[in-house]
Amino acid sequence: MNPYLKRLDELEAARKAWRESEWVLSFLRTISSTPPPEPTDEEILQWHLKRKSS
Amino acid sequence: MAPEAKIVLNSETRNIFSDETPHSAAAWFAKRFPQQSEIFGCPFVELNEECEERQRLTPIHLNADFFAAVLGGDERLGHRVIYCEPEMQWFFLDSDGMFKPTTDEKLGTLLRGLLMKCAQELPENVSKLNLCVEFRSDKKIREIVNRAKSILAADHTFFAPDSAHQRTQGPELHERLARVFIQQVLEKKPGEVVTLNAAYLLFLEFLKGKQMEPLKRCVFKPMIAPLIREQFDLGLRNDLLGENQRQTSGWKNLRAMDFTVIQN
Numbered sequence: 397m398n399p400y401l402k403r404l405d406e407l408e409a410a411r412k413a414w415r416e417s418e419w420v421l422s423f424l425r426t427i428s429s430t431p432p433p434e435p436t437d438e439e440i441l442q443w444h445l446k447r448k449s450s
Numbered sequence: 451m452a453p454e455a456k457i458v459l460n461s462e463t464r465n466i467f468s469d470e471t472p473h474s475a476a477a478w479f480a481k482r483f484p485q486q487s488e489i490f491g492c493p494f495v496e497l498n499e500e501c502e503e504r505q506r507l508t509p510i511h512l513n514a515d516f517f518a519a520v521l522g523g524d525e526r527l528g529h530r531v532i533y534c535e536p537e538m539q540w541f542f543l544d545s546d547g548m549f550k551p552t553t554d555e556k557l558g559t560l561l562r563g564l565l566m567k568c569a570q571e572l573p574e575n576v577s578k579l580n581l582c583v584e585f586r587s588d589k590k591i592r593e594i595v596n597r598a599k600s601i602l603a604a605d606h607t608f609f610a611p612d613s614a615h616q617r618t619q620g621p622e623l624h625e626r627l628a629r630v631f632i633q634q635v636l637e638k639k640p641g642e643v644v645t646l647n648a649a650y651l652l653f654l655e656f657l658k659g660k661q662m663e664p665l666k667r668c669v670f671k672p673m674i675a676p677l678i679r680e681q682f683d684l685g686l687r688n689d690l691l692g693e694n695q696r697q698t699s700g701w702k703n704l705r706a707m708d709f710t711v712i713q714n
Contacts, residue, residue: 417545418545420523420527421542424550443545
C-alpha cells in the first residue's frame with residue numbers, strides 16, 4: 397500500500413478514536429474557560445498508537 | 451400467521467473490530483464494552499419476534515451490573531472512572547493523565563448519551579422505545595450509578611502519595627510535592643541548620659511556583675518531619691537557636707539550597 401495512503405488511513409482511524417474518546421470525556425468534565433487544545437495529526441497518531449499497544 | 455416470539459440473550463458480535471453495525475442493542479454494547487460483557491453478562495434481555503420472515507428485536511430488560519461496569523470506561527480509549535469510597539467521590543482519568551472529580555449526575559448523563567447513541571445507530575427492526583425512554587429514566591439511571599459505586603470502588607491506597615495515580619486535587623498532593631521539595635531543595639550538610647520556620651516559608655514559595663494553594667503550618671510540620679527523617683535520617687530538634695538567639699525547632703546538619711536558582 398502506498399505509504400501516503402496508509403498514513404491517511406491510520407490518521408482517519410486515529411481521529412475517529414480520538415473523537416470517540418473526547419465525546420465520552422465531554423460528559424464527565426466540568427466546563428472550563430480554557431478548552432483542551434486541538435491536538436495535531438502527529439499527537440493524535442501517537443495517542444492512537446499508545447492506546448493500541450497498551 | 452401469529453408471530454413467533456422468544457426471549458433472547460444475544461450479545462454476540464461477528465467481529466468487535468469490524469465497522470459493521472451490530473444487529474441488536476445487546477450486540478452494540480457488547481462490541482463497545484467486550485470486557486464488561488464478558489464479566490457481567492449480556493447487556494439486555496431482548497424479545498425476538500419473527501413474523502413472515504421479518505425479525506423484530508425489542509430490548510425489554512437492562513442488566514444493571516453490566517451498565518454499572520460500563521461507567522468504569524473503555525480501557526482501549528484509555529478511559530477510567532473510579533469511586534473513591536473513603537471520600538465518597540467519583541474521579542475520571544482525563545486525557546492529560548490526571549484523575550479529576552466528577553459527579554453522579556454527569557455519569558448518569560453519560561449513560562443516557564450512550565443509550566441514545568445506541569438507539570440512533572441500530573437498524574429499523576430494533577425497537578427504540580425502551581432505549582430512549584424507559585432505560586434512560588431517572589430511576590433506572592440512579593439505580594445503575596448507585597450500583598457502580600460498589601463495582602468501581604477504590605480504597606484510600608488508590609491515590610496514596612506513592613501510588614502511580616495522580617489527581618488534580620487531594621490531600622496527598624502536598625505530600626507528593628513535599629517529597630520533591632526535599633529532593634530538590636534540601637541537602638545534608640554538616641554544621642548547617644534549617645529551622646522549621648525557614649523550611650515552611652520555602653515550601654510555601656515552592657507551592658506558589660507550582661501554582662498550588664498554600665498549606666497550613668500545623669499540617670506542614672507533621673508531614674515534613676517523617677519525610678526528612680526518611681530521606682536524610684535527621685530528626686526534628688527543638689533545641690536549636692534561631693537568628694534572634696531564641697530556641698526554635700529545626701534540623702541540624704541540613705541545608706536549604708538557593709531556591710530562586712531551582713525555581714528558574
